[in-house]
Amino acid sequence: MKRERGYKSFIAVNLLPTLILYAVFYIYPFLKTFYVSLFSWRGLSKNMKFIGFANFAKLFKDPIIWKATKNNLFFLFWGTIVIFLFSLFFSTVMARKKFKEMGFYRIVFFFPNMLSIIVVGLIWKFIYNPSFGILNTVMEFLGLGKYIKVWLGDPSTVMGALVVPQAWMYIGFYMLLFFAAMQNIPEELYESAKLDGAGEIRQLFSITIPLIWETMRTAFVFFVINAFSKTFNLVFVVTRGGPSRSSELLTTYLYQNAFQFSDFGYATAIGVYLFVILFVISFIVLKFTKAETYEY
Amino acid sequence: MSTKKPFIKREGKRIGTTVSDLLIRIVLIAYSVIVVYPVLWTIFSSFKTNQEFYKSAWALPQGIFFDNYRNAWETAKIGTYFLNSVIVVAITVVLTLILCATTAYVLARFKFWGNNFVQTLYMSGLYVPTILGIVPIFLLLVSLRMLDTWRGLIIIYTVFSLPFSVFVLISFFKTIPNELSDAARIDGCSEYGTFWRIMFPISKTGLITVSIFNYIWVWNDYLFGMTFITNDLKRTLPVGLVRLTETLQFKTEWGSLFAGLVIIMLPSIIIYALFQKQLTKGLTAGSIKG
Numbered sequence: 001m002k003r004e005r006g007y008k009s010f011i012a013v014n015l016l017p018t019l020i021l022y023a024v025f026y027i028y029p030f031l032k033t034f035y036v037s038l039f040s041w042r043g044l045s046k047n048m049k050f051i052g053f054a055n056f057a058k059l060f061k062d063p064i065i066w067k068a069t070k071n072n073l074f075f076l077f078w079g080t081i082v083i084f085l086f087s088l089f090f091s092t093v094m095a096r097k098k099f100k101e102m103g104f105y106r107i108v109f110f111f112p113n114m115l116s117i118i119v120v121g122l123i124w125k126f127i128y129n130p131s132f133g134i135l136n137t138v139m140e141f142l143g144l145g146k147y148i149k150v151w152l153g154d155p156s157t158v159m160g161a162l163v164v165p166q167a168w169m170y171i172g173f174y175m176l177l178f179f180a181a182m183q184n185i186p187e188e189l190y191e192s193a194k195l196d197g198a199g200e201i202r203q204l205f206s207i208t209i210p211l212i213w214e215t216m217r218t219a220f221v222f223f224v225i226n227a228f229s230k231t232f233n234l235v236f237v238v239t240r241g242g243p244s245r246s247s248e249l250l251t252t253y254l255y256q257n258a259f260q261f262s263d264f265g266y267a268t269a270i271g272v273y274l275f276v277i278l279f280v281i282s283f284i285v286l287k288f289t290k291a292e293t294y295e296y
Numbered sequence: 297m298s299t300k301k302p303f304i305k306r307e308g309k310r311i312g313t314t315v316s317d318l319l320i321r322i323v324l325i326a327y328s329v330i331v332v333y334p335v336l337w338t339i340f341s342s343f344k345t346n347q348e349f350y351k352s353a354w355a356l357p358q359g360i361f362f363d364n365y366r367n368a369w370e371t372a373k374i375g376t377y378f379l380n381s382v383i384v385v386a387i388t389v390v391l392t393l394i395l396c397a398t399t400a401y402v403l404a405r406f407k408f409w410g411n412n413f414v415q416t417l418y419m420s421g422l423y424v425p426t427i428l429g430i431v432p433i434f435l436l437l438v439s440l441r442m443l444d445t446w447r448g449l450i451i452i453y454t455v456f457s458l459p460f461s462v463f464v465l466i467s468f469f470k471t472i473p474n475e476l477s478d479a480a481r482i483d484g485c486s487e488y489g490t491f492w493r494i495m496f497p498i499s500k501t502g503l504i505t506v507s508i509f510n511y512i513w514v515w516n517d518y519l520f521g522m523t524f525i526t527n528d529l530k531r532t533l534p535v536g537l538v539r540l541t542e543t544l545q546f547k548t549e550w551g552s553l554f555a556g557l558v559i560i561m562l563p564s565i566i567i568y569a570l571f572q573k574q575l576t577k578g579l580t581a582g583s584i585k586g
Contacts (some may be wrong), residue, residue: 006486007487010405010488011408013398015404018458021454021455024436025451025455028432029436034346036432090324090327093320099321106576109331110575113512114559115516116518116534117516118534118537119516122541123334126353156380179575219421229426229427232427232519255427255430258430264431271431275424275428
């Protein structure tokens with residue numbers, strides 16, 4: 001099909017304004033993070049002093065960085081286990097069982113994704129509240145009174161207590177992703193598996209999971225970013241990194257350095273460190289979970 | 297969940313299936329309660345007086361006590377924050393819609409030098425945590441005199457909505473058959489006419505899905521709203537709400553806080569009720585497969 005001269009200008013008009021905005025407000029700040037991390041720069045003063053990798057040297061000696069890294073990995077590890085187990089279970093049930101009320105569960109389970117993490121955080125703060133929180137009330141009712149703790153105020157329980165709202169919020173999202181992928185699996189595969197005598201669990205591991213493997217990998221990479229990035233809001237609202245930094249994250253520490261201590265050089269160095277960790281984890285995960293793609 | 301399968305085989309299909317179905321249903325219902333109950337509790341609490349709340353935080357409200365809403369809306373300035381948020385979110389969603397639709401359309405359906413590179417640029421944005429560039433963005437807004445303005449905030453929200461929106465819409469535009477745009481061109485439509493009169497309206501499902509996702513994150517965002525707006529009267533709702541909790545911690549009047557939580561949830565509940573089919577359909581339409 002012949003296209004007139006307007007073709008090229010049409011592409012430019014549609015593409016360029018957006019691309020320029022994106023370059024200025026997204027790509028440029030991203031790259032500048034790497035640049036600023038090489039400077040000593042306090043506040044909005046003009047004098048940036050080039051100090052090479054000194055910020056990184058400081059970073060590796062900073063015990064709070066290690067604590068924060070450990071907490072981020074805690075979120076990643078337990079978040080993955082809880083969220084992927086539940087979402088996989090729910091999506092499998094929804095794809096394989098034909099309950100009348102399945103649509104209702106789907107709508108309800110996804111709903112927390114509509115809420116602000118602020119709302120989720122505050123609601124869970126009330127659930128954990130030591131004087132009137134429902135968790136302790138229920139535990140007492142069940143005779144588990146002696147296990148009651150100040151969940152968010154105790155360094156040994158605070159991280160676990162923060163993973164739960166995180167899971168509560170995101171299980172529905174991953175459930176929907178997996179469910180969508182499962183819808184594409186042809187029913188005949190299950191039919192013939194049944195004829196061969198394979199039970200539901202067998203079908204899950206030899207049909208469902210291999211066929212949605214690509215979706216699961218993509219979802220997992222997104223979850224890695226999520227565990228390092230979106231957890232910021234939750235922690236910032238619920239505990240502010242406390243008690244005594246026991247729930248500090250790399251992101252909350254970055255934010256504190258940037259906007260409380262005005263130490264832009266160190267804050268961006270934390271950002272670069274965070275990015276490298278993310279990159280390495282995603283790379284390793286994608287490399288080691290590669291499987292042959294199934295055509296169906 | 298996983299232990300009852302061998303049991304089915306031995307005990308005969310019908311009873312086994314009924315039992316396992318029952319167990320699965322119990323799990324599903326239990327989880328529904330875990331999701332719904334805290335939200336309902338928030339709504340109930342927003343209608344309680346302070347004395348009621350302290351007498352029993354878990355009882356139903358004795359009447360409908362609307363003063364919490366009046367206090368939240370007026371005294372705690374939730375009304376102002378709400379309107380601020382509405383303005384910021386509405387402009388962001390519309391602006392993003394125009395920018396990402398035009399971009400995705402060209403990237404999905406036109407061959408030109410650099411197409412793949414531009415797509416990669418947008419896609420890599422999906423893998424970057426939002427907080428990473430926050431210091432340079434802050435400095436950029438300062439030097440452009442856009443700190444503490446809605447303009448600046450809206451631009452940042454829009455730009456950060458692009459990777460996901462472009463990503464979803466590219467796969468959407470690819471599914472539209474060529475015959476349609478070809479026919480429009482034969483009928484004498486310009487490229488612009490073809491896009492705005494035919495392709496744009498026909499992609500309604502994709503555009504709505506993208507807009508809902510953008511609404512969700514911008515309406516609920518805390519990080520950028522907190523960092524780039526410092527003037528109290530310009531604050532967005534999530535930031536205003538967190539401020540409210542901070543002041544309430546010393547006054548312990550939870551009623552207006554719960555009212556505030558309900559106010560921020562309400563638009564999302566309405567949008568979810570109206571569009572949830574479209575939302576699931578949009579997610580299912582192969583958008584995340586690539």
